[in-house]
Amino acid sequence: MSRWQMLKIILRVKPSVLLPGWMVRSTGLMVIVPVGAAGLLVVGPLRWMLMGLMGLAALALLWNAGRAGYRWRNPVLIPAEHPELAALVSEAAGLAGVAVVREMRLSGVAVMSARKGRVILGMPLLIGLSRDDLRTLLTMEFVYRRSGWLDACLTHAWLTTTDEQAAHAVQRLRRGHWEAAGKIVGGDRLGVALRRRWQVEAAFLWCMARFVYQGTYPADLFKLFRWKVEHDRLLDRVEPPPPSPAARGLARELGWPDGPITSTPGPTVFFRLAEKVEDRLCRAAAHWAQDEDLKGAPPSHAFRVDDGPVDSSGIAALVTQAATELIGAEATPQDVVDLVAAGRGGELDWRYGHMSCPHPTPGVCALVPLLEQSLRKRGYTSPHPYKLRELVGPAGDTIDLHELAAKIENGLPYEL
Numbered sequence: 001m002s003r004w005q006m007l008k009i010i011l012r013v014k015p016s017v018l019l020p021g022w023m024v025r026s027t028g029l030m031v032i033v034p035v036g037a038a039g040l041l042v043v044g045p046l047r048w049m050l051m052g053l054m055g056l057a058a059l060a061l062l063w064n065a066g067r068a069g070y071r072w073r074n075p076v077l078i079p080a081e082h083p084e085l086a087a088l089v090s091e092a093a094g095l096a097g098v099a100v101v102r103e104m105r106l107s108g109v110a111v112m113s114a115r116k117g118r119v120i121l122g123m124p125l126l127i128g129l130s131r132d133d134l135r136t137l138l139t140m141e142f143v144y145r146r147s148g149w150l151d152a153c154l155t156h157a158w159l160t161t162t163d164e165q166a167a168h169a170v171q172r173l174r175r176g177h178w179e180a181a182g183k184i185v186g187g188d189r190l191g192v193a194l195r196r197r198w199q200v201e202a203a204f205l206w207c208m209a210r211f212v213y214q215g216t217y218p219a220d221l222f223k224l225f226r227w228k229v230e231h232d233r234l235l236d237r238v239e240p241p242p243p244s245p246a247a248r249g250l251a252r253e254l255g256w257p258d259g260p261i262t263s264t265p266g267p268t269v270f271f272r273l274a275e276k277v278e279d280r281l282c283r284a285a286a287h288w289a290q291d292e293d294l295k296g297a298p299p300s301h302a303f304r305v306d307d308g309p310v311d312s313s314g315i316a317a318l319v320t321q322a323a324t325e326l327i328g329a330e331a332t333p334q335d336v337v338d339l340v341a342a343g344r345g346g347e348l349d350w351r352y353g354h355m356s357c358p359h360p361t362p363g364v365c366a367l368v369p370l371l372e373q374s375l376r377k378r379g380y381t382s383p384h385p386y387k388l389r390e391l392v393g394p395a396g397d398t399i400d401l402h403e404l405a406a407k408i409e410n411g412l413p414y415e416l
């Protein structure tokens, strides 16, 4: 595929990936500088004011370039401080025939790449993937390391696309890499590791949807995710979304197995981070969750999920709003209960209702935030800050919200 064809697809689907984030954020400012310069030539008397304005715009540009830039969002890992992780990365590089790893960086979102020997590893993947899966997937990224800039822009962003033309292009571009990596680590092995990666990504996206709110971020996001993976079976409970056309097409072409993952993952890699670095990564992840193009300012106000009950009223309001749209009249939370009991939970069209989540049915998914809100008002609290579905009442009775919601869906009469 020619560079021109790649560029055409990118320009059609998402041109913003061609520019660094700070430039996208500064589009308005970048107009001020040349317009100001042109103004200087035309209006003499206002020269000083214009120059001042341009100076301010230039300062703001610099501020935008620095703020939450690449280095801020992707702190460097010193190999000597993380020996187990560094050893695993070199092992993967060795398998792919790469002699030198030039740099290791962390990211708050579920990314992984090894372009030109520079490794970026996302915290969610480090927490959710076993050492074996991580090594397998990193080997594939090292095999892919020599890709050009346009190629990388296209394939990393659109391995997950549903746009058919982009998916087809990505499939053609990456087939050789997948095949080469499969020869090194085993195609079946790679197929399983990839599916586990999608599972971890889906579980982490759900965590962000549940715990990240506009303008603020949970500073214990990764502690929470680790706890839910290790102690709450989150990965088993979240159904990964069906793979994108590109990924499914590639796996099929190469004859890698499909369907549920039956083997259990091995142990994860051990590494520890300074609190300051982890906080920065949580903030960067929340920034991305609220604003995928990173155009706005990163959230500045932090809270901790383990400090107290998380307010689920925002999610509850979304569900009630969906009920209002469905019945065509102002709906109450009780209307949602009645809709779900009537088997119409799947018809509720709300923001998080379509994503992979740990709830067995759309009806349960919609009821959980409403039940939680109503029970908390009646004095129920959650004994574990990260297991919000388990509530204990003032009289000492325990309620599992998922079980209660499922019973309501199956006909148990319930008044909120």
Ligand SMILES: [Zn+2]
Residues within 6 Å of the ligand: 356, 357, 358, 359, 364, 365, 366
């Ligand atoms: Zn759900």
